Amino acid sequence: xSQRVKIKQVLHDDAVQYTATVKGWxxxxxxxxxxxxxxGSTNNNLQVVVDFENTDPAILKRITTGAAxxxxxxxxxxxxxxxxxxxxxxxxxxxxxxxxxxxxxxPKKHSLEFLREIAHLRFRTNTFGAVFRVRHTLAYAVxxxxxxxxxxxxxxxxxxxxxxxxAGEMFRVTTFDPQKPPVTEEGKVDWKEDFFGRATNxxxxxxxxxxxxxMAFGEIYTFGPTFRAENSNTxxxxxxxxxxxxxxxxxxxxxxxxxxEEFIKYVIRYALExxxxxxxxxxxxxxxxxxxxPQAERSEMGLIEKLEFVLNNxxxxxTYTEAIxxxxxxxxxxxxxxxxxxxEWGTDLQSEHERYLVEKHFKKPVILTDYPAAIKxxxxxxxxxxxxxxxxxxxxxxxxxxVGGSQREENLDKLVHKMEELGLPVEEMYWYLDTRRFGSxxxxxxxxxxxxxxxFVTGMTNxxxxxxFPRTPKNAEF
RNA sequence: UCCUCCUUAGCUCAGUUGGUUAGAGCAUCUGACUGUUAAUCAGAGGGUCGUUGGUUCAAGUCCAACAGGGGGAGCCA
Numbered sequence: 001x002s003q004r005v006k007i008k009q010v011l012h013d014d015a016v017q018y019t020a021t022v023k024g025w026x027x028x029x030x031x032x033x034x035x036x037x038x039x040g041s042t043n044n045n046l047q048v049v050v051d052f053e054n055t056d057p058a059i060l061k062r063i064t065t066g067a068a069x070x071x072x073x074x075x076x077x078x079x080x081x082x083x084x085x086x087x088x089x090x091x092x093x094x095x096x097x098x099x100x101x102x103x104x105x106x107p108k109k110h111s112l113e114f115l116r117e118i119a120h121l122r123f124r125t126n127t128f129g130a131v132f133r134v135r136h137t138l139a140y141a142v143x144x145x146x147x148x149x150x151x152x153x154x155x156x157x158x159x160x161x162x163x164x165x166x167a168g169e170m171f172r173v174t175t176f177d178p179q180k181p182p183v184t185e186e187g188k189v190d191w192k193e194d195f196f197g198r199a200t201n202x203x204x205x206x207x208x209x210x211x212x213x214x215m216a217f218g219e220i221y222t223f224g225p226t227f228r229a230e231n232s233n234t235x236x237x238x239x240x241x242x243x244x245x246x247x248x249x250x251x252x253x254x255x256x257x258x259x260x261e262e263f264i265k266y267v268i269r270y271a272l273e274x275x276x277x278x279x280x281x282x283x284x285x286x287x288x289x290x291x292x293x294p295q296a297e298r299s300e301m302g303l304i305e306k307l308e309f310v311l312n313n314x315x316x317x318x319t320y321t322e323a324i325x326x327x328x329x330x331x332x333x334x335x336x337x338x339x340x341x342x343x344e345w346g347t348d349l350q351s352e353h354e355r356y357l358v359e360k361h362f363k364k365p366v367i368l369t370d371y372p373a374a375i376k377x378x379x380x381x382x383x384x385x386x387x388x389x390x391x392x393x394x395x396x397x398x399x400x401x402x403v404g405g406s407q408r409e410e411n412l413d414k415l416v417h418k419m420e421e422l423g424l425p426v427e428e429m430y431w432y433l434d435t436r437r438f439g440s441x442x443x444x445x446x447x448x449x450x451x452x453x454x455x456f457v458t459g460m461t462n463x464x465x466x467x468x469f470p471r472t473p474k475n476a477e478f
Numbered sequence: 479u480c481c482u483c484c485u486u487a488g489c490u491c492a493g494u495u496g497g498u499u500a501g502a503g504c505a506u507c508u509g510a511c512u513g514u515u516a517a518u519c520a521g522a523g524g525g526u527c528g529u530u531g532g533u534u535c536a537a538g539u540c541c542a543a544c545a546g547g548g549g550g551a552g553c554c555a
Contacts, residue, residue, distance in 0.1 A: 028517090030516090030517050031513075082514085104488065106504075232554075234551085234553095236555085238555090350552090352551095450555085452555060
């Protein structure tokens, strides 16, 4: 281990005539002589040249796709044209064999669907190597952005008793024997007997707890796993996903939008600067995919071009009401091309409408604000018009909603009134309402789906391919 | 959850109006070759046609249910 160098460094340094040991996994072994070795530090392989005439044939036979090896030798300028430098090996050690009859990865293109079924091995492919290195960089950039701005990283609870967020179906957390849970005299499950003395669930959002932190530290963010027991079977939903939720005191809706836009641009720029090679690989991969699509469906921009375009352009900001007007007068609405016609103010926008606005009309990210109160959550600040709330959704091309946020209702009476209207347990939520009872102030926040961000940056199209081990309905393998 | 399409070798896919022994490329194995880049060339092995039931003299092919997967929709991040 002492002498080991990472392949990324060997390739980056571009130096020659020095001794080095590298360790990694064999991608292919060509001509009984050339090993394409990958150690996960970069998508590029190091070519290890074996002196096959002076190597034990028994060792040569064990250099198979997937095997872990250690190679020591001299880094020299390559005679071949595919790489600048290579390792002229003087000794090869097999660290772990890989039975070629059984190892599922071959040196060829595999379908993403197949690789999803072997998610524990797909990290060893170029595509997933790049995707998960980019994911890491984005996660790091999230923390760096907020840390540099003085936000406090607050760990909100994973297990919650609150069922008032209204953000969807929840997973129950219990230690009861499912065969025979304790029951009350009425024959109902007696949650008082459960571990926490009450019914508990996995969190669907850290927002409400986050608000209590914002009303002390000023600015906080959460970044953790989130769980939704919805029976959603789409390329952009997971039952377990990672969400970033900043919450800021003294921010109004505009401050909130400014922060969200700055944040998204920051992390994208950070990935472009620190994962250029991986993004170039993913871009090339995407371009290859595009070739097999019909002309009309091809995207106009390459991956990196698309990311730079987002960095260099302001997000379009319009109100829900303006969006409805645009959609009403749009060609697909007049020609009845929409599956759902846009007729009246007040209904929620369908995916096809959001896609039209983002991908056809404005051709850039769009921030929609001031939605009808009836289709948004109880905690959003009510506008003076009595109809709309200070909500904002950020819509991205190909992804849809990547951010959902709002200015929060800081007026205790208005908030309680709204909760009573919706039949929410006001008593139980005393701790949340205390933020409005004691030193209430204007504040805002948003939630950003991390995997949706990774989807956009990597150019992948299925959310199951940007989280290591996806949890979806009927799937919790690995 | 709804609509729709798909499920044939380890992988990607052919398989005609239902008809005799189900094919190809890649991978694997054996051999040849050795500065290769998903190496190349020759040969070989490899199949409960997703599962169950039905129609028929006969089912990979037709029908039904179920399971899994893709695409779209809803819910949302």
